[in-house]
Amino acid sequence: MAAMVEEARDLVSNILRSCTNSEGLMLEESIQRVLKRNNELKMEVSGFLKKYYHEFLPMADSSLSLENRARDIMTDTQRLTSLIEDNLNSQRLSDSAGKRQEGEARLKEITVTISFVESLLEVHKRLIKAREELKNSNYLRAAELTEAVTEIMIEIRGLGCEAIVYRSLKEELDLLKSDIKFSLYEEWNKMVTWTTLSSNNQSTDLAILSSHTVPAESCEDFENVVLSLFTILEEEEWKARVKTYSQKLLENIVKPLLTNGEHRLEVQSEREDKIEMMIMTSPPVSIEDKLCSVITILTTVTKMIPLAHRPDWSSKLGKEIEPELYLLVHSLLSQSSPKTAEERTSYSMISETVLQLEESFVELGLVVSEYTSLSDYTKNVDTHIVNQQCQDILDHARLILTRPLYETTAVGGADTTELLKKFKFRAEPQQKELEQHQVEADISSFPFSFLFPCCLISSSTKDLIALLYDTLSKCESTSAATASQMYITSRDMVDLFIALSQSYCLTGESDPLVSVLQHNNYMYVSHHLLIIGRHQFSSGLPGKAPMTFIDFVPQLRRLAESCFLAEMGSQTSVIESFLKSSPSFNDIGSDPDKQESLTLAVCQSLNHIASLSKTFSNALPDELHKRCKYGLLNLLVSELIERTLSVEDFSVDDSNFLYTFLSSNVLEKWSVDHRGRDETEEAVADLCTSWEKLKELVFVLKAEQEDIVSRWGKGEGPLSKHMSVPEVKHLIRASFKNTSRRAETLAKIT
Template identity: 25%
Template sequence: MADYNVENVLKTIFSDSSTWKPADKIPLVIKEIEQLKIDMKSFLHNSDSDITSIVDEGKKLCAESKALVDEMEQCKREIEQETMAEILKSIENHDKLSKELQRVNFALNIVFDVVQCGKYVKEFDEGRDAQSFTRSIEAVYDLVQHIEVPAEGFKQLDLYINTKTTGQLILDNLLHELYNEWNLLVYTNIKATTRKTVITIKLKLEDNNLTRDIINALDRCKRLNEKLSKFAQFLLKDVLIPIIHNDCTVFAETDVLMTVTVNHKQNNKPPYDAVIANLRLLFHYLSNRLNLECNRDCTIMQNVGKEICLAFKDILVQDCLIDTIPNNINELQSYGKITSEIEDFQHFLSVVKFFPENKLSILDYVKNIDVLFADKSSQYFLETARSIMVKDLSATMSIGVEIIPESNEAAASPLDENTEDALKILNDTLPKSLFYFPRCMISKTAQELLDLVYVMMEQAVQCSDVVCKKLYNTTRLVFELYDAVVPYHHENYLQTIPQYVALFHNNCMYLAHNLQTFGDKWLILMEGRELDYPISFVDLVQKLRDLGYQHLTVHMQQQRKQILDNVRSSDLNCIVVKDVLSDNAEAAVRQCLRQLHLLKNVWIGVFPANVFVRLMGTLVNMFVDELIHRVCSVEDISMDMATQLSDIYTLVVQKAPTLFQNPTDVESHVKPWVKLQELIFILNGSLKDIEHHWQDGAGPLAIHFHTEELRSLIKALFQNTQFRANLLSKIK
């Protein structure tokens, strides 16, 4: 029967889009249904299957199935009534058997533990009879291990307590004997005194049955690694490290006996070749004595190496081999000889099986040779610079030019017009003294320090960029170190000795002078290299100058205070209350002149001439000002005192010019010099003389004295007369 599509049939019946009624469509539907019935009958008629026989067969099957169900129900009832009772009885018997089996297993486990303990005891006895540490300790160790996890119920037996206690006691005794035997095989001793330490190593390890028995016994009870570790740490801390750090003598007394003598000397670090030679002797001895297998196809020497080789390598490199790195470029170029010796020593350590083969390198530090060389050079130069800075400043030398040229003649060169104009402007703008240093004295240490800095520069430009940059920064640190070290180390001298102050001032000026062009010299040598940092020392110039100025200023203040204290502690400070000065007034002035004369003797030739005359002029100027002030501030001066003051001040006029290299310098560098001379004239003169020097405001008195100062002096020196009143009326 072909597929029947209901939807298509309905669409056909109701396809008329016009209005329709149900009564109109019902006949069409009924007709379609009838047609379907006819088609179904025709289909069933033509079908090959016999529907009637199929239905009959189905009825028979239903009957048979029902019979089977009834039979199964019958079997179920029989099982529930008869078989189930037998099953319950079997389960009860099984439980009884299971409990019985548990009792048997419980007893069997206890018996097994008893038998096993007896077995271990028997093995121990056999080992003792055979004088074998390995068999004895293996049996006792197994017994103790087995007794730690006994079967259930075994702990409740008296046998357990006795066995555990006895086993542990026997094990302890065996270990004690075993340790004693080990100590006979591996003996170490340290005997220390104030002058030296003697380390004795006696290794009796031989390839024989007794030695192997002791080693195997220690390994079986898991104590061998502990003993080897202890011996390895002894080698590292008490033997290897002292050999690296101290002057030592390593000597093989016999095949089994080695002594290491450590000499206690201050600051006596051994050279690398001596250290390597001593280590070779020691490791050769150890290799001969420790080349015995102990566990996992590994020798005692290899086990010791595994324990300490990394720590030994680091200490050897950091505390010995790093010191072989040179601090100058010439030695660095020949450093390959040293690396070859170190490489041979590393190969030796691999041969004696202290180092794992091809897995550890002492020469790893050479990979950063540039960085290490830079650090070493920097440290060396800084230490050298500091040692120079702490030297005595009084060892001097003369430097500089006597006469600074007025102009610099430019050398003829094929330059274009714009360049020539620029150079001319530069030549006219810069002071002529910029590139010249005046004749003076400096400490030899200043020149020595400068020479060291030039060596640093010359070495830096020959090295790689890493080293060059490091040395450039170190050079700057040298001058910053100078600022920190010299004033502190020479503090007492700089506070008390004028010559030291002068030399320190000149040293600072000289170093600053050279730093003005030092960066340019460096850059010229670095021409053609690309730098990622600026090279300049100009910023340090003013710091050094200020350092020299600061200490010179402090010393000048001390000299000024000392002069003022001398004057103010004498009768010159109390003229107003006395009619006559005592001898201490003249003594104070003479003391000040002696002080200034001493400064002259110390400073002349040390300072540049222009600096000396300015400094001496400053002190004399202050001294003269103080003397004038002492008189001009007094309201009444007796005739006798005036005569004394005149004599004292005349002494100053006579002596002060000798304080200068050129006596005429006193007039140009001491402003109140003429005023002092006029003051002496007033002290010795009459009112007529004063009137003559006044000259109605046009004379020398009018030039060098204020009106009130002159009027005050006249009132203090002369009695109140008509002539004085007339003169005072003119001085306004």
């Protein structure tokens, strides 16, 4: 459009230059008309463009919008650029910090390595120095250097450094330690010597049997050896060293001296720094001299160790020799127990010597507290006599308990009453004045308080209880110490009974009578132990010493229960083995083989129960016998019920056979052949929980649907008391066809 205007203007200018003024006026009018026409043409063109190209107008607006968005994006880009530059600057700072930390870690590592190398150099120098000291026999200095090296090596190990040099130095240190220990042991063995005559070379003409040479307290060379050993040896090594020495001391010196009355100790000092102790043959030596010789031996072997380490040596030596030394002295004293008044008078000298021995134990550091067991043994002379009596009682009890288990005797209420009549109750002092008939009246007034049920027990068990009563009855006329010893012996008798009776369980005998007798023996002993202590003898003891055996009762009853349950478990297995061979009840009415197999299994089970009942009838208490018998019967009945209920569909023959079999071969046969005369039907039902259920099952097998509904009685009849809803419905479905009548019957069983 603009180009067209420019062309018009150029045309007008050219015309004006070529025309005159008059002509110019005319031309001017023409030009005005042309311009007017030009404007009209522009309007037309503009209208045409608006009319036909109006859809291009939004593009201008979109361009402006895009331009504004571009400016915004450029602004955001510039801002993001500045942020990136700032981030790059901070990243450089982080890299610099990381490099610095890495440098510090590297510096630390280098510092540790330098310390490691310096420590290795120090270890190397000390190892060389320790080796030189060892060559010069300066053991103490070598041991100190070795221990210092050990501490440095521990620190090096803590640095976490591993190197060939370190391992080599560690091997060198171990080798050096071994060399020092070997040298020290050699020096020890040179100064501490043993001489023992072989049993093959011994003769009655030889006076010296064994000898032991030790350094004196003033021996400086041995002191250096001991100090070196204490420096370099670890605790466990010292214990092993002391243990070996203690065993030799006991076997070669102490034991020969105390076990033979014709051996004595001879001590000689060869030089100022050496002491020799010899066991020699001689005429019989008194016990006092032997005990004094033990004091001399212990004093000599204790004081050879330097004073600084003497307590440690003494404590370890005492722990090793104390138990066996005590037994040796105790055996020596027991052999000299007085039996007459004159012997008791002379025994006081032995008591004084024993007291000196105990004091020397404490003084030398062999024990940490007052050692009074030996002196107590010698002070109470009467105890030795009591000990012999107690030993005789235990021997008697052992003889009683080794008698055969099958030698039985019947016990029960009358037996227990007779035994209690021999001993009056001691609960109150006024009861001591009661006459025998009054005590009997007290017992008879409470017939179930102390009565044991009638059964069979081993006669040895009854004799043991009688011996136990007799032993405790002797405690009332003795001193408190003697009574206490008798009481301990009585408890030992019970322990002996438990130990020996348990040995029958290990023999594996299959006779059920063995388990029954063991059960009865345990229960019989536990019954008497409930009352034999505090209720009968405790108040009559000197000093009112406490006496009880109740703590044995739970153990005895657990043993009785375990052996009897084990026997019942084996009998249960026998019944299950019979039933395992019997067939299932599916189609049993038409299968003669199944019927014969089932009849055989049930007959075997019932006969086994009956045979076992005869064995148990006289041996077990009546109530327990019934529970055992009917427990096994309940197992059989439960298995028959379960197999019957497992059948999905009964034919007429199946129902008839099972009805007849269960009625005659189980219910009637047990009631006629095996039920006791004094056992009512109600008693059988109480003891055999599945008995009534079996009766109801037999009823359902033969009954009509109306009879079953009537016996169910809307959930309150006899059938509902013994059988559940699912069980009854299962029997109805298995016995009757699927009809509307059966559906009505099932609906009524709720």
